[in-house]
Amino acid sequence: METPNNERGNERETNQDDPGYERAIHQEWHHALDHTADLKAAGDPTDPTVVTAPADTTAAAQASPTDLPIAPTEPAVAPAAGTATAVVAGHPKHVADPSDLVLAIRGLRVSFSGNEILHGVDIDAPRGGVVALVGPSGCGKTTLLRSVNRLTELAPTASITGEVQLDGSNIYDRGTDLNLLRRRIGMVFQQPNPFPMTIFDNVAFAMREQAKSRPSRSSLMPAVEDVLQRAGLWGEVKDNLDRNALSLSGGQQQRLCIARTLAAHPEVILMDEPCSALDPRSTARIEELIVQLAGSLTIVIVTHNLAQAKRIGDYAAYLLNGDLIEQGLAEQVFEDPREQSTRDFVSGMFG
Ligand SMILES: Nc1ncnc2c1ncn2[C@@H]1O[C@H](COP(=O)(O)OP(=O)(O)OP(=O)(O)O)[C@@H](O)[C@H]1O
Ligand SMILES: [Mg+2]
Numbered sequence: 001m002e003t004p005n006n007e008r009g010n011e012r013e014t015n016q017d018d019p020g021y022e023r024a025i026h027q028e029w030h031h032a033l034d035h036t037a038d039l040k041a042a043g044d045p046t047d048p049t050v051v052t053a054p055a056d057t058t059a060a061a062q063a064s065p066t067d068l069p070i071a072p073t074e075p076a077v078a079p080a081a082g083t084a085t086a087v088v089a090g091h092p093k094h095v096a097d098p099s100d101l102v103l104a105i106r107g108l109r110v111s112f113s114g115n116e117i118l119h120g121v122d123i124d125a126p127r128g129g130v131v132a133l134v135g136p137s138g139c140g141k142t143t144l145l146r147s148v149n150r151l152t153e154l155a156p157t158a159s160i161t162g163e164v165q166l167d168g169s170n171i172y173d174r175g176t177d178l179n180l181l182r183r184r185i186g187m188v189f190q191q192p193n194p195f196p197m198t199i200f201d202n203v204a205f206a207m208r209e210q211a212k213s214r215p216s217r218s219s220l221m222p223a224v225e226d227v228l229q230r231a232g233l234w235g236e237v238k239d240n241l242d243r244n245a246l247s248l249s250g251g252q253q254q255r256l257c258i259a260r261t262l263a264a265h266p267e268v269i270l271m272d273e274p275c276s277a278l279d280p281r282s283t284a285r286i287e288e289l290i291v292q293l294a295g296s297l298t299i300v301i302v303t304h305n306l307a308q309a310k311r312i313g314d315y316a317a318y319l320l321n322g323d324l325i326e327q328g329l330a331e332q333v334f335e336d337p338r339e340q341s342t343r344d345f346v347s348g349m350f351g
Helices: 019-032 036-042 059-063 141-148 178-184 199-210 217-230 250-262 280-293 306-312 330-335 340-346
Strands: 101-112 115-126 130-134 158-166 185-188 268-272 298-302 315-320 323-329
Touching: 101 141, 101 298, 115 130, 115 141, 115 298, 115 315, 130 141, 130 306, 141 158, 141 268, 141 298, 178 185, 185 250, 199 217, 199 250, 217 250, 250 268, 250 280, 280 298, 280 306, 306 330, 315 330, 315 340, 323 330, 323 340, 330 340
Parallel strands: 115 323, 130 298, 130 315, 185 268, 268 298
Antiparallel strands: 101 115, 101 158, 315 323
8 A cells, every 4th residue: 555645735845853844744733623713713833932841840840850760660650440450360451352452553664755764563552551662763653653643644755555453444545534533543742732722722622623513611611621630630720721721831731732632532542752841740640641541542652761661551562773673561571572672772772
């Protein structure tokens, strides 16, 4: 299967290191979500100067290192009451049936201008699990995530082959509804990117978009509260839902972005280094949230923080130079890797 690279025609040569590329993706995505008019009314959310996360100024944040120290055997943050638990001893805590794959990436190859970046990658994501995707900088993690909700093809030079099966259907099949796909597979970026509108409107966005006629604020309120509760933000914002989302702290903005994603009822959430711009306290909140959300949905998270991957991952996949080297239970990959290069990576010898 060869995917024509740009649905909206070749616009310009882009490179993902160029901030314009990130902006283009957001522009395309917003366009795809068909809320251009609302965004115009509210300002330009794709302006990176607007979405940069303000640093947390707490003394604790300033005093602590970015990485939370943790013993390799320390268990993940305790799941909330009601979170799915393993039904078979030895299975990851969030996964009832490891053979029930919500996502199956098969032979994924991605090239830019003929330069192959992913060389036929297979990755499994069991339903309800947290899959931690790790590997050295430049190995193709972001490219892989972007290919899972069809953002990679927005680069005019991209060519993609292989399959990404979501519940058994290839998302690259002709006729895939991209709006629906991006609701089913939500994405949270490294930099929090709330829309420049109120907290309430950020969360209500997907709800309004999916409603047949414009719902009243009061009719949306219970669902908005529910989503903000799930995102662990309600207590902090409930008295100020009309505050501009951009005035929140970086950690709050990231939880708001997760809330906005949850509002679309995704089956899978892709997270690309969601904590790398956050202080340790906010990082801990997001990790806790991920562990709580898992079970009811599936999370694929890219992280450079191996301690984080160990804390929250049910499964892990290790990518090196565009090849999947090894995947499996996180405990096995991190504690007893089969491959020497995984061993070198997890022991900090490179990457
Ligand atoms: N649009 C693009 N055009 C050209 N090259 C690209 C494009 N997007 C990604 N690449 C290249 O693909 C390779 C993998 O990039 P990618 O961002 O996926 O790596 P990564 O594993 O996420 O790295 P990091 O850990 O630093 O975020 C890099 O060499 C990058 O320059
Ligand atoms: Mg990346």
